Amino acid sequence: MSDPRLTPDPARMMQSEPAQVCVPLTDLMRQPGGPRDRQLLLGADVTLMDAQGSWAYVQAQADGYCGYVERHHLAAALAITHRIIAPATHAYLDADIKSADRTSLSHGSRVAATGQSDGFIETAHGHIPRQHLAPVDSLHDDPAEVAALFIGTPYLWGGNSRWGIDCSGLVQAACAACGLICPGDSDLQEGALGSEVTDDSPPQRNDLLFWKGHVALVYDAQTLIHANAHAMATVFEPLQDAIDRIAQADGPVTSHRRLAVSPPRG
Structure with a gap:
């Protein structure tokens, strides 16, 4: 069965035109005026598939996510620099x-x-x-360093910006800055990012730990960085403390994955 997050609705595929987000931030919604699934930042490229009234049905080029945005939040694509x-x-x-x-x-x-x-x-x-x-074509080489820029950012379900971000939004921002293609939600990220660590080796910087409905980035051998509703913010948290706390509420770690990134500098 196709995933509606990533598969355009055939009934809404009336056209296929490039467009670009022209406001600082816009919500990407399941239905016009409905709940927020994700957010798109200024300059994000999309494919415009349908436009009716004040709403546009689009697919984000960066991660393939489909949804509705306010039509006036889109404009013709500029040459991003x-x-x-x-x-x-x-x-x-x-x-x-x-x-x-x-x-x-x-x-x-x-x-x-x-x-x-x-x-x-x-x-x-x-x-x-x-x-x-x-x-625009320059890249970072350390996702954990990028994620740390968001320390203190308020937690926001479906958020993708410094004004509010969730666990998968933080990982996506960190990966995107390093040139890593990254889905928008943690369940998709678990299946797409890096390679699974199966030999019980300890977590290292830039590894990802997944739980049901949650993801965190390893900052160092003792510390995670993640956006979470427990703190309602992006925070550093002792790694074992987080594993124990989340296990009580949502269950154990479901996977440990290692990103293919350059070794941390220094």
Whole structure:
């Protein structure tokens, strides 16, 4: 049976046009106005398959997730040049940190540069500090380092941004920054990411531990980093404490997987 999260609804496949998210953040929903499944950040590429009234049915190009977004949150695709690498940033009216901030953008947002001036990259959304940007094709090599940028971010079911994120959203953000294709939900991630560790070797940095409905990233041999409803935030937690706590509520670890990433620096 096909997964409706990843399989477009044949009744909604009226067209196939490229489009792009043109707002800082939008919810991807199961039905128009329905519950949030995931979120899409500024600059996310989608395929527009149907548009009726104020809603658009799309498939996200990064992970294949299907759903509805508000139609006015989409625009024609721009040639993306940079991505946000800070936890979050402001886009200013002028190339001046004392000018009005026009909007805030989360880590992972993608923008098209229209110019450069005085330490800022100019975009249609405003002037963004150069320190907060990297070329769109540049990659990190340490998912755990990226995940740590989200420490303190409020927990949000289906969230994918610095304003709110869940366990699978955190893993997806960390993997995406390192060029790893990553599904949006933990059950899909468990079947797609890395290789299973079956020899009882201890967890190491950038391993993934899965439970029913949850995933966490190993930060070091004694510590996990994960977005979780227990803390209602992205936090560091002692690895064994987390295993014991989650086992009482949701059961044991269901798998231990190892990402294929470069060895951590230093």
